[in-house]
Amino acid sequence: MNEVTREFLLETHENLGQLEGDLIALEKDPTEKQTLARVFRNLHTVKGSAGFLGLAKLQAVAHSAESLLSRLRDGELTFNPPIATALLQTIDSIRQVLASVESEAGEGSGNYSNLVRELDRLRETGGTAETPAVVARTMVAPIEPVPLTSAAITSPGPGTSFVQEATEPRAQSVSDSSIRVDVGLLDKLMNLVGELVLARNQIMQFSSSQENAAFLGTVQRLNLLTTELQANVMKTRMQPIGNIWSKFPRVVRDLALACGKQVRIDMEGQETELDKTIIEAIRDPLTHMVRNAVDHGIESPSTRLERGKLAEGRLSLHAFHEGGKVIIEINDDGGGIDPIRVRDKAIKVKAISPEEAVRMNERELVNLVFLPGFSTTEKVTHFSGRGVGMDVVRTNIERIGGSVELESQPGLGTTVKMKIPLTLAIIPALTVTSGGERYAIPQVSLLELVRLEGDQVKQRIESIHGFPVYRLRGNLLPLVYLNKELRTGDIRSAESEINIVVLHADDRQFGLVVDAIHDTEEIVVKPLQKQLKGVNVFAGATIMGDGRVALILDVLGIAQRANVVTGARVRALTEQNAQTSDASSNAKQSLLLFSIRDGGRMAIPLSIVARLEEFPFGSLERTGDQFVVQYRGEILPLVDVARQLNAEGGRAEGIPLASDTVQVVVYAGSERQVGLIVGSILDIVDEEIIATSRSSRSGVLHSAIVQGRVAEFLDVEGLVSRAS
């Protein structure tokens, strides 16, 4: 293929994308003059290039379309649905021709004379209501539903057909400051950067034993450069999600028309960026869910009106960054998913037992639609196919390290929420040791680290129905012993210390017990070869700084293997929780009880307490009006609770009494840590908060009965901000 043809294909594909979007916009707002002018110019360009390259059929089609548009542009005709349909089909036809040209088969064998005739007819008459159906049947084949199978979603090879993947200009005008780059080249760059990061890690390790200052300075510089290079190369591969979304208005329009429904699509966050490989992986699942929403979610206009809704249904897509991931929400205001119907269907297909079903709440029931072979629609339609969709969608999202969940309100609508990692190749990970081997745990799954020593080991680890659990701030955390799951060792009962890595997978939390915990570092993820593909507890492997290979744990895989995401463990836990909690709706809270100098009894939630410390009085220092203490290499500001409370009430108090030691509750504030000086620590209790009375003084949130006596609940944040 020569250069000229290649350029033509690339440019025309870009133009077509723009054209399609413009046509859909025009259908909604037919008087938008600028859009109309742009559409005309685009088609004019296509016609010209087609003529230059000797593509007669293409030229003929483009010519008819351009003539029609000329009348529209001049205001002699008004844009209406039949015109829109014909023009959109023109775009499909042009795409067909381009595909044929690309495969070196000339213009192809398509016959577009019907289309040309229709375009000419519309140019003459302006379009009447009864033609679109005829047009639809005789022209380009209707949009085929994408069969969604696991095989269809594979990791893309480098340099796939560039004609399909031309990046669309983000701004409306073509900008001179951008350049087209072959995808394969970017992949190569990414690989090289990955290797560089590995080498950098190794050099960093060696350098820790070196003392030559000049050498260390250079190593540091190398470190900084590599980090920046990595960040920038990763940016080159980021694409806005709008690239996939841009097709949806057309998909929705055509599908709604075919189903006899009215659907409006709103998109927010099109500029949210994702790595290219991830965008490829979610393209089909997203399309499927959009189709589902139109086909099954949104009701027919008459049903909607009966229900008091607007005849036009609304489908909204919202993408944004949060917590190191990209969140994509697809929301429709349709009929929602009835948890009862889902439950009954699930029982019928024996996916769950009636006993299990009784224990599930609405959210869990609705999410049963992710089970294989599930579909509650009585009619299997041509458009979305069978209910094989959702489980394949979930599998494919999870394969790239993401998660997907459903939320629904019967009669009101459904929301699908997807969480996707930003990138796959280089990630921060925590290194741990278990059974004599090192493993890496992706930081994105990490919640916190817990260490139990001595007596705590026996006391804090309980056993429920034979499963070990740890009570973490009132919640029962199922424990998974990595040694045991990997069969590299056994649970040793007489341990003097336990290290727990609290992880989350699929919206559930669990604690992974390991032998030792090391550092966090950036690692390059290398996929496992096919001989190891069946081992789902590992997500890949990496080369550590010392050159040795370490396996990367797949958190979801381990959780599934240990049965902590569904099934036995969770059931046992929810049973336990059900037994121990009262019928009342108040949940138990973990509280720290303490007294303050004037004898008052106070409480704060244990969840905001970072640590309890004791300092000798002499270690307190004064800066201006405030007391501070040197703590873990930093300066910890102190707030004297009694003094602050009394200062509000007007009773002046001097500095704390000079006792031997001062009790400090270290509170992890939103910006930094603060130490609260208290009188003495009384207890840590789990208590249901009942009978609260309103705040008695400023600095106190409310009072309640705790352990049989009244305690005031401290307004920690308020106090801290007033004191500083």
Add this chain to the structure above:
Amino acid sequence: MANERQLCTFTLGDQYFGLDVLKVQEIIRAQEMTRVPLAHPVVRGLINLRGQIVTAIDLRRRLDMPDRPSELLPVNIVVQTDDGAVSLLVDEIGDVLEVSESAFERPPETLRGTARELILGAYKLKDRLLLVLDTERTVTLTNPNTRLERSE
């Protein structure tokens, strides 16, 4: 098709094997390996080959032979496959032999089971039989979890 081909030869126990030399990337001595828990028993571990992570397959296990004695260190034959480089662990490396097609025979009847699937044929040499391995098939493992676990 050429009349002669070159085979990289090696031993496993008292048996003599060869594979197409064009598939062999390199031969290296025993490397530090990272075990992969829960993997197919035939996979001994992963090695770091100049920045590439290569899966190491124990050929004795792959051919259902008893494990080599622990004091005997294996040799790595790194082969190129569709899925990247894979290392085959063997007992000892032999010479690169030129063999002629005329000496090629179908696999002996005495071969059963896995060996029969992986062996393309044999060459009758002066004093022994040289069994030729199908490299692609050798590195393809199916049903990884249905095999019985072997104790390490």
